[in-house]
Amino acid sequence: MHMSNLTRADVTPEAIWMNRRQIIAAMGAGSLAGGIGFGARAQNTLEPHSWEQITGYNNFYEFGIGKDDPAKNAGAMKTEPWTVKVDGLVDNPGEFSLADLIGDIPTEERIYRFRCVEAWSMVIPWNGFELNKLLAKVGVKPEAKFVAFETAVLPDVMDGVNYPILDWPYREGLRLDEAMHPLTIMATGLYGKPIPNQNGAPMRLVVPWKYGFKSIKSIVRMSLVEDQPHATWQQTNPKEYGFYSNVNPDVDHPRWSQASERVIGAGLFGGRIDTLPFNGYADQVASLYDGMDLRENF
Ligand SMILES: Nc1nc2c(c(=O)[nH]1)N[C@H]1C(S)=C(S)[C@@H](COP(=O)(O)O)O[C@H]1N2
Ligand SMILES: [Mo]
Numbered sequence: 001m002h003m004s005n006l007t008r009a010d011v012t013p014e015a016i017w018m019n020r021r022q023i024i025a026a027m028g029a030g031s032l033a034g035g036i037g038f039g040a041r042a043q044n045t046l047e048p049h050s051w052e053q054i055t056g057y058n059n060f061y062e063f064g065i066g067k068d069d070p071a072k073n074a075g076a077m078k079t080e081p082w083t084v085k086v087d088g089l090v091d092n093p094g095e096f097s098l099a100d101l102i103g104d105i106p107t108e109e110r111i112y113r114f115r116c117v118e119a120w121s122m123v124i125p126w127n128g129f130e131l132n133k134l135l136a137k138v139g140v141k142p143e144a145k146f147v148a149f150e151t152a153v154l155p156d157v158m159d160g161v162n163y164p165i166l167d168w169p170y171r172e173g174l175r176l177d178e179a180m181h182p183l184t185i186m187a188t189g190l191y192g193k194p195i196p197n198q199n200g201a202p203m204r205l206v207v208p209w210k211y212g213f214k215s216i217k218s219i220v221r222m223s224l225v226e227d228q229p230h231a232t233w234q235q236t237n238p239k240e241y242g243f244y245s246n247v248n249p250d251v252d253h254p255r256w257s258q259a260s261e262r263v264i265g266a267g268l269f270g271g272r273i274d275t276l277p278f279n280g281y282a283d284q285v286a287s288l289y290d291g292m293d294l295r296e297n298f
Pocket of ligand 2: 059116117118211212213
């Protein structure tokens with residue numbers, strides 16, 4: 001059992017709580033049920049949030065800044081045909097239809113925790129594929145050190161881009177080793193259905209150990225580059241939003257604590273849980289940051 005590879009069928013109250021290490025330890029002790037300290041997170045199962053919650057409470061500023069604006073407005077975006085430009089330090093640059101770009105890469109389900117920098121969270125059953133598979137197809141040149149992404153700018157349907165809310169296009173970036181990590185996916189679906197526009201159709205990034213704003217939606221450009229790329233929120237307010245933005249309960253946002261989070265739908269009083277380092281994926285990703293000061297590189 002690997003947390004990142006859970007399917008809906010695997011989501012049982014016991015299984016979801018154990019990362020691989022805990023399961024191995026528990027098996028060694030001869031029992032899966034007894035003696036495992038689940039800690040403060042025990043209330044938070046990886047039971048996915050509902051379709052209505054995931055598609056009705058969104059951040060997608062191109063379609064408005066209210067949480068219900070994307071659900072109301074993003075339906076007007078046409079996602080077929082959809083062209084993605086791949087450029088920079090790649091063997092196979094070009095402008096590809098999404099279908100040609102993805103080609104025969106199969107999709108799989110990934111049930112991930114999703115933690116917004118605003119301190120709310122959900123559990124989301126994405127369908128998608130590892131970004132490293134796409135990077136293998138486009139052929140990353142050895143000089144490349146980062147991947148930069150851009151969202152579409154469609155003024156006719158995205159009213160937000162007509163106003164200087166952010167510096168459009170929305171842009172994000174990852175270090176190449178973060179982009180290659182098997183937890184990093186491109187999502188094209190949700191609950192086994194095509195991903196709705198408000199969640200970033202037809203293809204969006206999902207990096208589950210980072211704050212949600214890194215997971216850029218409706219991608220039209222992917223560039224392999226040598227220098228750390230611009231990232232929209234970092235550029236907007238570098239004191240509050242770093243390039244790395246790994247979920248970290250020990251580094252507060254200047255205006256609020258990041259030590260806990262409000263689970264969407266869990267009610268006004270029962271709904272706060274402790275936030276975990278790297279959003280609970282530390283086993284798998286902490287080593288990417290060995291030797292880095294995570295306060296400095298927040
Ligand atoms: N292009 C674009 N991508 C974006 C955003 C945005 O406003 N525009 N919001 C980000 C933020 S802050 C979060 S929390 C997630 C929300 O994803 P969801 O609506 O699918 O939950 O998308 C991220 N990706
Ligand atoms: Mo967010």
